[in-house]
Amino acid sequence: MKKYLYILLAVFTIISCKNEVKKQNGKLQIVTTTTMITDMVATIGGTKVDVKGLMGSGVDPHLYKASEGDVTKLFNADVIIYNGLHLEGKLEDIFEKMRKQQKKTIAVSDAIDKSGLIRSEYFASSYDPHIWFHIDYWKQATRFVIDELKKLDPKNAEYFEEKGQKYIERLTTLAKEVSEEIQVLPVEKRILVTAHDAFNYFGKLHNFEVVGLQGLSTATEAGVQDVQKLASFIIEKDIKAIFVESSVPKRTIEALQAAVQSKDHEVAIGGTLYSDALGDAGTEEGTYIGMYKYNVSTIVNALK
Template sequence: MKKIIFLLAITLIFTACKDATKDNGKLNIVTTTTMLTDLVQNIGSDMVNTQGLMGSGVDPHLYKASEGDVSKLVNADIIFYSGLHLEGKLVEVLEKMESSNKTTIALADALDKNTLIGSEYFASNYDPHVWFDINYFEQFAKKVAAVLSEKDPKNAEKYEANKNAYILKLEALQNNIKQTIATLPVEKRILVTAHDAFNYFGKAYGFEVVGLQGISTATEAGVQDVQKLATFIIEKQIKAIFIESSVPKRTIEALQASVNSKGHDVKIGGTLYSDALGNAGTLEGTYIGMFEYNVNTIVNALK
């Protein structure tokens, strides 16, 4: 990390006297997570150049900037990141960008902290997985549109129109998933996953959420954690537990083996997308598609 910070500092010194590189006069936007990349692409469309640092299956809790990321960050006009210490290993780098007068936006700063879920696992003291409440993601969309409009006023009306159209899609998503969840009996709405990425989802849609590794994947699940959760699964007669695409599946497989060894049949209900979207070009590679896929997978497995 020290090497990356040094490279960043040197590069910023040499580029301090000139504007960030633009292609065809478009704003250069850098995003951290795949959710934010998809969001900016929906609002900015072909009016901006968008580059994401992280790809499908990448864990933002553990992601470290590479040397190749340095030029992307230095040449960015705007950097959007989630915040709330989600990108824990990138904090130093992002702070360096802010101190160099780069437009660096933590989108979670737009949220009312009084409504967030507290967490002792993060320096922010909040659970950072806020995109699993669609209402919060709508606020992200509004903030992105406002920042793009401020930096590129000639396209402000288009950004505003794109934002309004996208929010209508998010509202339709909200209605669709509520209808799907309504088909699952309340007593079966217990979601067991690799780590606690789904607390905002649980709060919004009435699920009890239990993660084996806690909120941050930087923490390791021990034998006692597995045994304790296995007992909980048996007591609640839970039919299925879930792997996450950005977390190694071995912990959930160990949990399944522990439960099955005690005489209760629990299945792995599928793989959920938590801290990253699916592959680009697929339905799950979009925020809306990811959300629909997750809800369908959860409800079908727990019925």
């Protein structure tokens, strides 16, 4: 990996004097990191951009390491759009070198006022990076990306504005729909137990108590005491279901279920939630809006 970083740095040093954005075939060449960002940017950019996402369905951004092919994609991009807040922790060195060589990088989390972020000691940024689960924050991130694309490609500014505004309207509709669906759950039943704390912004928006077995980062392993403590909490609160995550091995939740059962209590696995990645490309869950609807329906049906 260090070899690729040195190569990248050397190439950027050669071209650093040419800071203007260049386009191939009249289209911005954009590289994105997570599937949520890829979906957003592709929706806003439409036919006026080429978007290449580094991460696919089921990929854990906390642990993701760049391949040689990824480094090539990043070098060839006009702009790189990523989450920030140390979500892509193992790519931070690459992003830092790009910034030093004046490669255009955009962190969508820069759109969010720090006062609205959830503080976390688990990340170098000191904040929980899972901002996409707060729909209002994702709308702010969308607005931010629209404006950045308009600056980078003024000729297509009107196009980006129109596409972006339509997407923001769809996000507004999504927020209304899922809020109505969640209302069937009494507040005392809104306890969401998952593999790791990816859903705190979801909890903040929809009034859920969120408990993750592994903490905010999947790089943190859950110990036996963590499992036993959470098992006791589930029994005390009479929680009906706990949830697997698509980007986290299910063995952690299965171990938690077994710990609850060992105490002569039953808890169901309510289904698999999409947390750090969307579903398969080409499916409804492969879009941000489809993912969010699926998660809410899965949670409500299991807990009600």
